Amino acid sequence: MIRALITGGAGFIGSHLSEQLLKNGYHVTAIDNLSTGRLQNIEGLANDPNFRYAIEDIRNIHVIDRLVSECDIIFHLAAAVGVRNIIDRPINTIEVNIGGTETILKTASRYRRRVLIASTSEVYGKGVSFPFREDDDTLSGPTLRSRWSYAASKAIDEFLAFAYHAEIDLPVTLFRLFNTVGPRQVGQYGMVVPRFVRWALANEPIQVYGDGQQQRCFGNVYDVVGAIQGLAESDCAIGELYNIGSNEEVSILELAQRIRDRADSASTIELVPYEQAYQQPGFEDFRRRVPSIEKIRAAIGWQPTTPLDDTIDQIVAYYQNEMYPA
Numbered sequence: 001m002i003r004a005l006i007t008g009g010a011g012f013i014g015s016h017l018s019e020q021l022l023k024n025g026y027h028v029t030a031i032d033n034l035s036t037g038r039l040q041n042i043e044g045l046a047n048d049p050n051f052r053y054a055i056e057d058i059r060n061i062h063v064i065d066r067l068v069s070e071c072d073i074i075f076h077l078a079a080a081v082g083v084r085n086i087i088d089r090p091i092n093t094i095e096v097n098i099g100g101t102e103t104i105l106k107t108a109s110r111y112r113r114r115v116l117i118a119s120t121s122e123v124y125g126k127g128v129s130f131p132f133r134e135d136d137d138t139l140s141g142p143t144l145r146s147r148w149s150y151a152a153s154k155a156i157d158e159f160l161a162f163a164y165h166a167e168i169d170l171p172v173t174l175f176r177l178f179n180t181v182g183p184r185q186v187g188q189y190g191m192v193v194p195r196f197v198r199w200a201l202a203n204e205p206i207q208v209y210g211d212g213q214q215q216r217c218f219g220n221v222y223d224v225v226g227a228i229q230g231l232a233e234s235d236c237a238i239g240e241l242y243n244i245g246s247n248e249e250v251s252i253l254e255l256a257q258r259i260r261d262r263a264d265s266a267s268t269i270e271l272v273p274y275e276q277a278y279q280q281p282g283f284e285d286f287r288r289r290v291p292s293i294e295k296i297r298a299a300i301g302w303q304p305t306t307p308l309d310d311t312i313d314q315i316v317a318y319y320q321n322e323m324y325p326a
């Protein structure tokens with residue numbers, strides 16, 4: 001039985017990954033400090049004899065040392081996330097994202113463990129060509145704007161992981177997640193889909209930031225955790241970086257309309273300027289963000305299979321049950 005350690009295991013993606021790996025015969029240990037994660041995400045796993053969890057910070061080197069020594073493979077997902085969170089708490093963002101990854105890599109190298117690290121499409125920054133390919137140049141914004149600290153801290157994580165691979169042959173795999181959505185994702189840290197769904201279900205105005213013409217691709221979390229497991233089980237993924245995401249593009253305005261329709265809602269849709277939404281002058285958003293998934297398809301044959309409308313239906317059903325339990 002493969003023993004997996006999942007950092008951020010009580011988070012949105014981490015809890016789905018825990019379930020996916022348990023279903024596929026792994027033993028799973030989750031570590032999470034519950035800063036943006038929730039115990040209720042993993043409560044369904046509490047009685048599984050192959051699951052255990054620790055409520056702890058990943059920078060606690062004593063705990064990490066023990067947990068890494070007891071596992072075969074690490075899935076490092078713990079991070080400060082969410083635009084709102086990053087703008088409000090930039091020190092925490094930088095310290096957790098860089099310090100946490102450093103602790104994981106150092107400890108993994110002590111025990112020679114395989115490590116998979118979650119990075120982000122934000123590393124591409126404003127983007128130089130479309131679709132985004134793993135070996136593209138990146139174009140970041142100024143350090144005066146704290147929103148870029150997330151992308152920069154994740155880019156340092158990538159450099160550090162590749163350095164451990166190059167210098168001491170640590171078996172690392174990096175994956176850049178594009179917008180990932182599904183049941184359990186919460187909206188309070190700035191995630192767009194759960195916010196839209198909650199507003200739609202409450203028949204409140206759906207607030208779209210900017211002109212709503214920015215294009216995004218939303219990957220389904222069940223597809224995404226399948227890709228992560230596939231990479232973990234592939235030796236050819238060692239020392240490599242992969243995009244994981246959907247390539248079905250939608251504008252944010254259209255997303256709001258589709259969520260309103262599928263939730264059978266009477267909500268209006270309002271455009272809100274970025275400055276007002278984030279109370280930060282000169283907030284920069286990206287017009288378009290679309291992954292090339294050629295590399296992961298060639299490596300492990302993965303491609304997303306869930307259409308966006310089906311994903312919206314899953315999220316609407318999840319929130320309907322949370323807001324109006326049967």
Ligand SMILES: NC(=O)c1ccc[n+]([C@@H]2O[C@H](COP(=O)([O-])OP(=O)(O)OC[C@H]3O[C@@H](n4cnc5c(N)ncnc54)[C@H](O)[C@@H]3O)[C@@H](O)[C@H]2O)c1
Binds near residue numbers: 035080
């Ligand atoms: N959801 C997306 O669209 C998306 C996109 C790109 C990248 N990612 C990456 O995927 C990973 C998981 O994100 P998510 O969407 O599931 O968000 P999430 O907030 O649900 O998960 C992050 C988890 O890390 C935990 N955490 C944060 N700091 C910690 C610390 N110091 N010690 C222990 N635990 C800590 C949080 O409590 C949370 O459970 C992150 O690394 C994120 O950067 C997600």
